[in-house]
Structures are given as structure tokens and as C-alpha cells.
Amino acid sequence: MLKWHNFCITRVNMNIDKINRKHYVETDMFYRVGLGLSSKLIAFDSGTIHLEVIIEKKWKKGYNATAVEIANCWKDTHPELQVAVGCKVYIIDANKFSYKRHLIHSGIKPGYDAQKGILFNKNMLN
Numbered sequence: 001m002l003k004w005h006n007f008c009i010t011r012v013n014m015n016i017d018k019i020n021r022k023h024y025v026e027t028d029m030f031y032r033v034g035l036g037l038s039s040k041l042i043a044f045d046s047g048t049i050h051l052e053v054i055i056e057k058k059w060k061k062g063y064n065a066t067a068v069e070i071a072n073c074w075k076d077t078h079p080e081l082q083v084a085v086g087c088k089v090y091i092i093d094a095n096k097f098s099y100k101r102h103l104i105h106s107g108i109k110p111g112y113d114a115q116k117g118i119l120f121n122k123n124m125l126n
Contacts, residue, residue, distance in 0.1 A: 014044055014080055016041050016042075016043070016044070019041055019078055019080060019081075020040050020041050022078070023039075023040070023041065023074070023077065023078065024040075026077070027073065027077055028040075031070075031073075032056075034058075035058055035059055036055065036056035036057050036058030036059040036095070037053065037054070037055055037056065037058075037059045037066065037070070038053070038054045038056070039051050039052065039053045039054070039070050039073075039074070040052050041074065041081075042090070044080075044081060044084070047083065047084055047085040047086065048084065048085070048086045048087065048088060049071065049074055049075065049081055049084045049086070049087040049088070050087075050088045050090070051070060051071065051074060051087060051088070051089050051090065052090045052092070053066060053067075053070055053089055053090065053091045053092065054091075054092045054094055054104065055091060055092070055093045055094060055095045055096075056094055056095055056101070057095055059095060063091055063093075063113075063114040063116060064116060066089070066091065066116075067087075067089040067091070067116035067117075067118055068118060070089060071087035071089055071118040071120075072118075072120075074087070075087070075120060084120060085119065085120060085121060086117065086118055086119045086120060087117070087118040087120070088115065088116070088117055088118075089115070089116045089117075089118065090112045090114075090115050091112060091113055091114040091115070091116065092104070092110055092111075092112055092113060093113040093114070094110075096113065097110075097113070
């Protein structure tokens with residue numbers, strides 16, 4: 001994995017499974033049970049967090065608001081990800097397309113309904 005520091009790239013050893021387990025226990029259960037949104041870390045490379053998000057029945061926010069909220073949640077919650085400059089969020093909308101819920105529970109990964117990109121530093125492109 002890569003870590004951005006003072007515009008230099010250095011190697012970082014990151015256990016994605018361990019981070020996902022920690023997130024599931026500490027944060028995701030609240031979102032999953034209380035709000036109908038689940039997420040998992042897919043990758044972290046070149047200062048970019050890659051997240052997969054599944055929207056269920058209770059979640060009412062749009063894709064843009066969802067991407068911003070969940071990206072910031074991951075970055076703020078996990079010290080390993082605080083060096084990230086951006087996040088790619090891949091959204092599966094099982095609320096809008098109910099058949100996707102059955103595919104997910106059967107172990108089949110449906111296609112993404114949206115892909116959003118977030119830059120954490122608003123002045124990054126200026």
C-alpha cells in the first residue's frame with residue numbers, strides 16, 4: 001500500500017480484512033441496523049480509499065450525500081486512512097433495485113449503480 005507524505009510516496013503495510021472487521025464492530029453495525037447502509041474497504045492505494053457501499057431500505061440520502069458521509073466516516077474513524085487525499089465510493093442500491101438484496105444474500109455480487117469520487121482537501125485542485 002502507498003502512503004502520501006509531503007508529496008512523497010512511501011510503503012504502508014495495511015491489513016484490509018482487519019480494518020473491515022474493526023469497522024464492522026465499531027461503526028458499521030450502527031449504520032447497517034439503524035440506518036440501512038453498509039460499507040467495506042476494498043483497497044487503499046496512492047492515497048485513495050476505495051469503498052463499496054450497499055444501500056438498504058432505511059437509507060434516504062442521495063448518492064452524493066452518501067458518498068461524502070461514508071468517505072469521511074472511514075477517514076475519520078481509522079488512523080491508517082487519515083493520510084488519504086481522496087475516496088472512490090462504489091454504490092450498490094438494494095433499496096431502489098430490490099432484486100439486488102437477494103443476489104447479495106445469495107453470495108452474488110451485483111453491479112454498481114453509481115461511482116462517486118471525493119477529494120478530502122477542498123483546495124486540492126486549486
